Amino acid sequence: MTSWRDKSAKVQVKESELPSSIPAQTGLTFNIWYNKWSQGFAGNTRFVSPFALQPQLHSGKTRGDNDGQLFFCLFFAKGMCCLGPKCEYLHHIPDEEDIGKLALRTEVLDCFGREKFADYREDMGGIGSFRKKNKTLYVGGIDGALNSKHLKPAQIESRIRFVFSRLGDIDRIRYVESKNCGFVKFKYQANAEFAKEAMSNQTLLLPSDKEWDDRREGTGLLVKWANEDPDPAAQKRLQEELKLESLNMMVHLINNNTNSAGTEVNNKNNERLDRTFPEASVDNVKKRLLPLDNGMESDDFIEKLKKVKKNISRENISSKPSVGKLGGPLLDYLSSDED
Known part of the structure; x- marks a missing residue:
């Protein structure tokens, strides 16, 4: 391919x-x-x-x-x-390299460069919030997106999986038959941001369906941000996923040259980090990417990684301003301690 x-x-x-x-x-x-x-x-x-x-x-x-x-x-x-x-x-489609660069640059802009807000809209639409990482989308309007075509629940879930999986790695998909809606959780938030815009007002019909020619008569998918799952087990799983994602981003930071000044400057940064935070060396960070019972939940280690990430973000931001569509510089924001 x-x-x-x-x-x-x-x-x-x-x-x-x-x-x-x-x-x-x-x-x-x-x-x-x-x-x-x-x-x-x-x-x-x-x-x-x-x-x-x-x-x-x-x-x-x-x-x-x-x-x-x-x-x-x-x-x-x-x-x-x-x-x-x-x-x-x-x-x-945003890949891991893009996601790593976005995570190091800013936490308050989405993958399209739009400013996020402190809180979600009441209808959970819009750009989203910078206070929480949300990788789950609510998918409604399924009946209108199928032009009232009757399908079994497994077939509907299969179609949702097919159209959304093209837009990034998916963690979980669930179709709720009683509510006729679905939930799609991506591996990365940037892919969720991208998919939310790409799939809004789209059809679930396929060219092989006899209703395909009349697809414009439907109402399209309603794609919004999903509310936080109140289940304690889901909350615990979310915290573990956020810690794992932070560690993965740290490995990306150390292994890849994200400084526009070149590899030599990046290597000097890595040497300085190894001296200051021995736990954050490449080998030690990779060891931390083992199952959770092998020290993954060390809060002190996570806090040190966040400090390292913030220090490098300051250096990268000062090296080269990003340019917006109108030609002016975009505001660069440092990562929040709450990410």
Whole structure:
């Protein structure tokens, strides 16, 4: 299978095919800040998007890869980028290398470079919160996404798995028949952020279905952030996963050159870290990536890793500012101690 690194990104749509940025009038006053009409009946705003991301076909190298861009193209995720290889943002599915770079750069921007908020919206939509790591998506609107096509629960779960697994490594998927909704948990939060935008208002129908030609008559998937699982066992499992992810990011930090000044500077940083925090040396960190009963839950060790990560983040941020789509510098935020 050809890697996206071996080809240029595809132009997904022509500029002339893009819809107007102003939605159809449903009220008396148009709010330019929220880009929607008010003082009227909004009606059913759910729809099946005419654009869809095809990862294998559309992914490829862009100008953003050559410029060292960290963030992904939101329009690419929605299947509607008209720039292709000329785009300043990345056009591929976030992988472990991308996730490591994003984690070291900032905790308050999502994978598209948008600022997160302190709290989730009441409807659990939107960009998300920087206070908690959420890798689980709620998937609703399944009946509308299937155009009321009758399928068995196992078939519905299989389709959810098929369309979401193309967008990153999945930890767990659960379909709740009584509620006709599903939950998709990704291995990394960046993939959840990407999938939330890519799968919103998409259909679950396949080209082999007889209803495929009428898919635009459906209402599309409703993809939101999932609420936190109150089950104590799930809470404990989440804490263990966060600790493991922190350790994996630390290994990535030590083994890879994330400093734009070059490998020599990075090696000096690693030598200094080994002297200051012997526990954070490459060999010792890798030993910590053993099962949890082998010292994984050492709180002191986790805190030291966070301090190391924060120190290196400061050095990397001062070395090279990131550039936003409008050409101005984006604000760089250090990682929170609560991550």
